[in-house]
Amino acid sequence: xxxxxxNLTVKSVLSRKLVFSLLVVSIALSSMLLIGVQKxxxxxxxxxxxxxxxxxxxxxxxxxxxxLLLYTxxxxxxxxxxxxxxxxxxxQSFPEVDWVVPVSLGDSHRGYPVLATHLDYFEYYRYxxxxxxxxxxxxxxxxxxxxxxxxxxxxxxxxTLGKRLYLAHGIAKGNLPVHKQYLxxxxxxxxxxxxxxxxxxxxxxxxxxxxxxxxxxxxxxPFHSDDLLNEALQPDSVTGCLVGxxxxxxxxxxxNRITQWSKEPLMAIIPGxxxxxxxxxxxTIDRAFFIITVLxxxxxxxxxxxxxxxxxxxxxxxxxxxxxxxxxxxxxxxMLVFESLLVSVSGVxxxxxxxxxxGTWLTPLLESRWGLILSLxxxxxxxxxxxxxxxxxxxxxxxxxxxxxYRKGSNYGILSI
Amino acid sequence: xxxxxxxxxxxxxxxxxxxxxxxxEIQTGSRVFxxxxxxxxxxxxxxxxxxxxxxxxxxxxxxxxxxxxxSMSQLDRFRADHFGIIFQLFNLLPYLSVLDNICLPCxxxxxxxxxxxxxxxxxxxxxxxxxxxxxxxxxxLACPVQQLSIGQQQRVAIARALIGQPEIIIADEPTSAxxxxxxxxxxxLLLRECQKYNMTLLFVSHDxxxxxxxxxxxxxNTLNEGSLVDANRIV
Numbered sequence: 001x002x003x004x005x006x007n008l009t010v011k012s013v014l015s016r017k018l019v020f021s022l023l024v025v026s027i028a029l030s031s032m033l034l035i036g037v038q039k040x041x042x043x044x045x046x047x048x049x050x051x052x053x054x055x056x057x058x059x060x061x062x063x064x065x066x067x068l069l070l071y072t073x074x075x076x077x078x079x080x081x082x083x084x085x086x087x088x089x090x091x092q093s094f095p096e097v098d099w100v101v102p103v104s105l106g107d108s109h110r111g112y113p114v115l116a117t118h119l120d121y122f123e124y125y126r127y128x129x130x131x132x133x134x135x136x137x138x139x140x141x142x143x144x145x146x147x148x149x150x151x152x153x154x155x156x157x158x159x160t161l162g163k164r165l166y167l168a169h170g171i172a173k174g175n176l177p178v179h180k181q182y183l184x185x186x187x188x189x190x191x192x193x194x195x196x197x198x199x200x201x202x203x204x205x206x207x208x209x210x211x212x213x214x215x216x217x218x219x220x221x222p223f224h225s226d227d228l229l230n231e232a233l234q235p236d237s238v239t240g241c242l243v244g245x246x247x248x249x250x251x252x253x254x255x256n257r258i259t260q261w262s263k264e265p266l267m268a269i270i271p272g273x274x275x276x277x278x279x280x281x282x283x284t285i286d287r288a289f290f291i292i293t294v295l296x297x298x299x300x301x302x303x304x305x306x307x308x309x310x311x312x313x314x315x316x317x318x319x320x321x322x323x324x325x326x327x328x329x330x331x332x333x334x335m336l337v338f339e340s341l342l343v344s345v346s347g348v349x350x351x352x353x354x355x356x357x358x359g360t361w362l363t364p365l366l367e368s369r370w371g372l373i374l375s376l377x378x379x380x381x382x383x384x385x386x387x388x389x390x391x392x393x394x395x396x397x398x399x400x401x402x403x404x405x406y407r408k409g410s411n412y413g414i415l416s417i
Numbered sequence: 418x419x420x421x422x423x424x425x426x427x428x429x430x431x432x433x434x435x436x437x438x439x440x441x442e443i444q445t446g447s448r449v450f451x452x453x454x455x456x457x458x459x460x461x462x463x464x465x466x467x468x469x470x471x472x473x474x475x476x477x478x479x480x481x482x483x484x485x486x487x488s489m490s491q492l493d494r495f496r497a498d499h500f501g502i503i504f505q506l507f508n509l510l511p512y513l514s515v516l517d518n519i520c521l522p523c524x525x526x527x528x529x530x531x532x533x534x535x536x537x538x539x540x541x542x543x544x545x546x547x548x549x550x551x552x553x554x555x556x557x558l559a560c561p562v563q564q565l566s567i568g569q570q571q572r573v574a575i576a577r578a579l580i581g582q583p584e585i586i587i588a589d590e591p592t593s594a595x596x597x598x599x600x601x602x603x604x605x606l607l608l609r610e611c612q613k614y615n616m617t618l619l620f621v622s623h624d625x626x627x628x629x630x631x632x633x634x635x636x637x638n639t640l641n642e643g644s645l646v647d648a649n650r651i652v
Contacts (some may be wrong), residue, residue, distance in 0.1 A: 004524040010511075015512030321508045324469065326497020326525035328490050 005331060009338040012318065016311065020137030020343065023307050029345025032298030032354045033382045034293055039355070041289040042380065047128070049275045051195045052242075056251055058241030059083065059091060059258055062265035064285055066281070069274045071105060072240045075113035078106065082237035083266055091243060092260065096250035099124050102238040104208045107167045107179070109191045112153045114167050114201045116238075119283070122148075124244055127195045137161055143207030146232050147184045150265035151192035152199050167211060179211045181218060200319055243268070266286030268332065297390065301397050305342065307334065308401045315386050333402035344391045352379065352387065369372030374409030419443040419466065419503035419585070419617070422600075424475035436461050437642040438475070445584070448608065448618040453637030459524075459621045462637065463589055466619070467500050468492035487603045496525075501578030501616070503607075505518055505590040507570050509562040509577070511595060516558045519544040529581020547576040557562060567595070571603050579610055583611055586611055588620045592627065604630050 013020050039121070052058075052073050060068045060079040070076040092100040101124055104116040122133050122140055137381075138161045141148055149159060163186040170179045184203060192198055210218065210233050210276040246249060251270060258268040312319075319332050379387075422441050428433035436458050443449050452515040453459045464470040465477060468484045476483045480499055509518045520540045530540065537543040542558060548558060551572040557565060562573060567639070571591070579587050586608065592600045608630055611618045620631065628634045 001524065008521075008524065011512050011517070012510075255488060317508070319508060321504075322521075322525075323493075324467070324496075324502055324504075325522050326500075328495050328525075330490075330492040331525070 002334075003337055003386075005057070006338050007339075009335045010342065012335070013317070013339055013342055016314070019307065019311060020337070023304065023343045024346045024350060026303050026307075027300055027344055027390070027394070028350035028354060030296055030303070031351025031387065032346045032358075034296045034390065035291060035351065035379075035386055037293050038354055038383050038386060039359075039380075041286070042382075044285075045279055046172040048209050049126045049272065051129060051403070052125070052271050053090075054124065054130050055242045055271055056248065057255060057258070057268045058240060058244040058271055059087075059243055059266055059268045060265045065149045065267070065274050066275065067266065067270065068240065069278060072103060073271065075105065075200060079239045080227075081265075082309060083241070084237050084240055084264055085235055086123065087261065087264060087266060088238060088241050092243065094254060096245050096247065096254055098242060099244040101125065101242040102235070103240055103242065104205060104235065105236045106239065107169055107211060109165055109167050109201045110157060111201055111203050112150075112157075113215060114203060114208070116203050117207045117249070118205060118236075121202070121242075125242065127193050133193065134191040136189045138186070139254075140188055141202070141204050141207075142187075143185075144204045144210055144229055145182055146187040146204065147182045148188040149186055149204040150190055150200040150202070154189040159189075161186055161189070167203070169211075170237065177416070179385075181215070182207070182210055184360055199404055203239070204230070205231045209233040209235045210259055225356040229411060244303065248254075279342075280367065283312055293386075297393070299381045300390070301393055303338065303395055305397050305400060307343075308340065308398055311407055312401050312405065315371040329406040332405045333399070336402045336405055337395055337398050341391065344394030348387045348390050387409050418445050419619075420476075421465075422476045424465070424472050424474040424477065425536055426461065426470060428593065434461070435473075435594070436465070438640055439642060441640060443617060445617055446615050447633060449620065449633045450570055450610065450634040451619065451637055451640070452574050452628065452634060453621070453625065454623055457509060457637045458641050459605045459623075459637055460589060462640070463587055463619075465586065467502070468625065469496075469523035474618070481628075485597045486578070494526070498528035500585040501580075503574050503578045503586065503588040503591045503615070507574040507591070509570060509573055510511045511561065511563045513561055514559050514560065515553065515565070515573050516541055516544045516563055518573055519547060521577060523581055526581060529583060532581045540546055543580060544576065547579055548572075550610070551576050555648060557631040568599055568602065571595070571599070572606065575603075575607055575610060577617075580615065582614050583616070585617045585619065588618065588622075590622050590624075592622065593626060600627075 058068060058072050060072060061079060061083050063080045067077060067080075071079055082104075088100060091097060098291050099120060100117055101121045103121070105113060107114040107116075119140055125133055127133075135148075136146070136151065140146075147165065153159065164183045165186070166180055166182075167184060169179060184207065190197065190202075206229060210221065213221075221232055243254070245254060255268045255270065258266050299391045322332060322335075323329070418439075419437045422440060423434060424436070424438040426431075426437075434456075439508070451459060451462065461470060465472060466479070468477075468487065473487060476485050477483070482495065484492060498508055510521065513521065518545075523533060524588060531545040533540055537546060545555075545558065548555070553569060553572050553576065557569060562570060565573065573592065578588075584608075591607075592603055594601060607618070607620075610616075620627070
């Protein structure tokens, strides 16, 4: 009986191909939007959470954990104090530590933050799915006055290799005092990453030290040799350092050891944990995404409801014939539910197909242009729940016209035809 | 046998029409013609008999079952099992093929389906047999009914009513849209098939030229004691 009714519904639906197709497309677009919004939300969170990866600890002077994360990873805000170079080398000497990358911040160029670091930064810094920083053009810095630009800096300022530039003291916007004593040269431009690295001007630690030397000390620098110059410009302190460990098991013991560092007040944060806390603190975005999602779903379901009502008017004769043949009103309702199921399942499947199709085309484009990593070709459990929810809600929605059919169906007779 | 006993029905507030029948019987296997002008209650009478309308008083006994005591789902099953209905405009489902239209009543009736399986291996085989009997060309069986001529649609409507051999065939003005030639063809075919399967035929029409085909004829205004119009039993 159920199979026969389902087959009858399929034939009925196929006889209204245009209306059925429009309904399926409407549900497909809504599903695509709904699951797409979820995917973008998920990807945005992923992208945010993976602004830094492969780094086990970030160490800096004692302040707040989010503050330390903000200035070392997102180049936002300023450090309360620096950490000494001695502490950096001491941490480097811990047996559990694999690598340490010191970073210094505080200067800028035309609004873009300057990050002074070691060459190891380009080897160990990871983002996204543990992706390395790659050079798009040129080379990494060798002289203290070489500059490697993030992708966006080069794009927005239209800088090319060989471009010479001054750096400004401070990172605030507006007129800042410019370090006119040293001209820096762009030697490399990085590939886009979708992280704050794209908006960063990278220089060597020596360059940063040189900018802040007194004029007397500057005059005595050995400019004739890069090696001697780098040695002479060894920093006394840095803003913080990124630390990679040989074993993840040592994270908490090293973190505690740094927190209890007696020589100066330091703190260490686990980037992933702090990033999650930071994302959690901006719940408004989450709520906005949720509201958009709910609205999209409501609009799609209302469309389905209206269409079912319109189709009911068109199918009155058909329903009366079936009723006269012996169909119980509940069987007419069941046919309506089957119809809704057909529309919603076809719509959701088409919607998912569209996401995968559009995703296949769009993902590489977004990744290369903006470094935004969208995992559009796979379906997460949450998205699967959303797809199932659309189908279940569609079936529930079809019960509204179903109730009307049940009531009217009880009164259908030969007279009505 | 179909028995109406002290039946009283009205549409409550909808109209002042009422249908009253103190005693009326239709014998098994008989061919009965019910005549009546528009508005005389022909369709009300049929709806009462098949259980699509429920009388306020009285009983309707069909094949030994008082259908006024059945629940809605029991009534639906009873109608599907024991009645074959031919509508005024045939009312074939346009999106179904000829075969699917003929097999349609068996979706809702296991009794009719089982009767089919007593003589045929499948429903389709039974439908093909009926089509052959009713001169519906084999080439048309898979076609949508919309592609059929009026004459062919008539035959499909008869086949749909006959499948599974229900005990009672109800025809509600099936000839009203047909010309005289087609009308005669339809009547010959319908009566032949009802006789063949010993089915009770209840034919309702306002067309009194059809009376000659039937053993018993009644005027609805006579049957309906609630009617204001006086009329006589024809035979």
